[in-house]
Amino acid sequence: MIKPHHLATFIAIFALLISSVSSAASNWQYYQDKAMALYQEGDYIKAEKNAKYALKIAKKADNGTAFRASSLNLLAFIQIAQDKQDTAIDSINDAIKFTKSAYDDEHPQVATLLFNKGNFLEQIGQPQHAIEAYSQAWDIQQFEDVQANDVLKTVNALTRLHNESKNYAETISIVETLLKNKGQQKFSELFRQINYSLADAHLEQNQAEAAQRTLKAELEREQNTLESNDVRLAETLERLAAILEAQGKQSSATPMREQALTIRSTSSETSLANIMNLNELALDSQQKNDYPKAKVLYQEALAGLHELNHAQGIEQALILGNLGSLEEAQGDTKEALTLYQQSLALHGKIPTQPLQAAYTSARAGAIFYTKRDYLKAEPLFLQSLSLMEKAQAPTASKQIALENLIALYDAWHKNREKLTYIKQLQELKK
Numbered sequence: 001m002i003k004p005h006h007l008a009t010f011i012a013i014f015a016l017l018i019s020s021v022s023s024a025a026s027n028w029q030y031y032q033d034k035a036m037a038l039y040q041e042g043d044y045i046k047a048e049k050n051a052k053y054a055l056k057i058a059k060k061a062d063n064g065t066a067f068r069a070s071s072l073n074l075l076a077f078i079q080i081a082q083d084k085q086d087t088a089i090d091s092i093n094d095a096i097k098f099t100k101s102a103y104d105d106e107h108p109q110v111a112t113l114l115f116n117k118g119n120f121l122e123q124i125g126q127p128q129h130a131i132e133a134y135s136q137a138w139d140i141q142q143f144e145d146v147q148a149n150d151v152l153k154t155v156n157a158l159t160r161l162h163n164e165s166k167n168y169a170e171t172i173s174i175v176e177t178l179l180k181n182k183g184q185q186k187f188s189e190l191f192r193q194i195n196y197s198l199a200d201a202h203l204e205q206n207q208a209e210a211a212q213r214t215l216k217a218e219l220e221r222e223q224n225t226l227e228s229n230d231v232r233l234a235e236t237l238e239r240l241a242a243i244l245e246a247q248g249k250q251s252s253a254t255p256m257r258e259q260a261l262t263i264r265s266t267s268s269e270t271s272l273a274n275i276m277n278l279n280e281l282a283l284d285s286q287q288k289n290d291y292p293k294a295k296v297l298y299q300e301a302l303a304g305l306h307e308l309n310h311a312q313g314i315e316q317a318l319i320l321g322n323l324g325s326l327e328e329a330q331g332d333t334k335e336a337l338t339l340y341q342q343s344l345a346l347h348g349k350i351p352t353q354p355l356q357a358a359y360t361s362a363r364a365g366a367i368f369y370t371k372r373d374y375l376k377a378e379p380l381f382l383q384s385l386s387l388m389e390k391a392q393a394p395t396a397s398k399q400i401a402l403e404n405l406i407a408l409y410d411a412w413h414k415n416r417e418k419l420t421y422i423k424q425l426q427e428l429k430k
Contacts, residue, residue: 028057028067035074044082051075069098073113076120085124092117108150111140115154127161134158138174142181151182152190159197163204171201187221192232199239208243215240231271234260238273241280254284272315275304279319286326298323314353317346321360333367340364344383358387358397362404369404374412381405398428 031054038047051074058067072095079088096113103109118133134157141151155178162170175198178185185191195218202211219236226233237260244253257280264274282297301319305311324339340360347357365380385401393401402425409418 028054028061028071031057032071032074035071035078039074039078039081044078048075048078048082051078065098066102069095069102069113072098073116076116080120080123085120088120089117089124092120106140106144108140108144108146111137111144111146111154112150114140115150115157118154118157122157122161127165131158131161131165134161142177148182148185149188149190151178152185152188152194156190156194156197159194159201163197163200166204168201168204171197172205187225189232192218192222192236196239199243203243208247211243212240215243229263229266231264231273234263234277235273237263238277245280250284250287254281257281257284270304270307272308272310275301275308275315275319278304279315279322282326283322286322286329291326291330294326295323298326312346312349314346314350317343317350318353318356320346321356321363324360325363328363328367333370337364337367340367354387355391355393355397358384358391358393358401361387362401365404365408369408369411372411374408377408378412381408395428399425402428 031050035047035050035054038044038050051071055068055071055075058064058071061067072091076088076091076095079085079091092113096110096117099107099109099113114133114137118130118137121127121130121133134154137154138158140146141154155174158174159171162168162174175194178194195214199211199214199218202208202214215236219233219240222230222233222236237256241253241256241260244250244256257277261274261277261281264271264277278297278301282294282301285291285294285297298319302311302316302323305313305316305319310316320339320343324336324343327333327339328336340363343360344357344364347353347360351357361380362384365377365384368374368377368380381401381404385398385405388398388401402421405421406418406425409415409421
């Protein structure tokens with residue numbers, strides 16, 4: 001299904017293209033309007049039939065080129081909704097061709113149709129071709145008098161796809177060009193998403209300070225525009241907090257987490273973002289040795305996951321592992337092992353966070369190792385190393401995993417196995 005904002009884009013094109021329709025083309029407009037109404041109702045078969053009839057009339061009408069472009073654009077939307085992918089792309093390509101003929105190659109309507117084409121290509125799983133179409137639209141929109149919202153839609157699509165394709169420098173360049181050519185933007189949802197993409201691109205380029213500046217400027221726009229309890233403020237605060245945490249600036253991150261939590265608490269609905277905020281605040285309390293507060297926060301987070309019917313997700317696995325480390329820090333290794341094992345069971349079903357699973361497995365193995373239960377420690381240490389390799393973990397983490405196995409086999413008097421991992425450790429250190 002086409003998203004509502006894409007439908008709105010189409011209606012704008014439709015209105016502009018038929019502004020010069022003469023009374024002689026009333027039959028064309030009747031079938032075009034009927035096709036549009038049927039499309040909106042989801043009756044795609046009848047919609048396609050009427051759009052094709054409108055197209056047939058357009059071929060014979062005065063100014064038929066513009067009419068044909070409009071009908072082909074509508075037809076493309078109808079066809080993509082029916083999963084007629086190749087046919088839809090052919091239709092939108094023809095619409096672009098006729099629009100160029102009716103106006104010129106650099107007309108804003110050509111850009112809008114190229115944006116539609118990019119959207120279709122994205123829907124059918126061709127992101128690189130979508131980038132090409134969006135880029136062609138952007139090439140026009142940089143220099144033509146185009147509605148600001150249309151420009152932002154194109155830039156948002158481009159930056160999102162470039163980030164997904166790991167073309168982070170392209171994202172940064174596009175936003176810099178946007179601000180240079182179009183000036184500083186006021187707050188809008190589209191610009192907010194563009195700033196998120198820009199911050200993510202800076203982070204991937206190891207430009208944490210630039211990412212912070214981007215998000216701080218976005219936060220200021222939001223604070224000057226939105227209500228104080230708008231959850232979008234919370235999301236920006238959480239993103240800023242995450243950057244600060246990655247830099248080890250926990251004291252600066254915690255107030256942002258708390259502010260975000262306060263904002264989200266005004267919403268009547270529990271959210272995953274709210275729950276993961278609780279998890280981060282619990283970790284902060286645990287690092288400060290405030291174990292009672294940390295436990296309450298972890299338990300609130302777990303209760304929230306149950307409320308969302310999300311107790312079998314990766315978030316549950318992460319929080320259970322953290323709660324296990326809290327119990328271990330307080331000396332309750334039995335409860336810690338139970339929580340670690342529950343966490344690992346979920347990680348096994350949802351293998352999206354192998355590095356976190358590796359750490360949890362190592363902690364569980366260490367408990368058994370301390371108890372000299374080497375038979376139970378061994379598979380957990382081996383699992384930890386395997387997950388480290390899968391996650392392409394930092395060298396320091398892999399080194400600890402290997403050292404755990406070396407210590408295990410040394411205590412267990414298994415010299416052959418011990419030598420195997422000594423050799424791996426030596427290779428790692430080269």
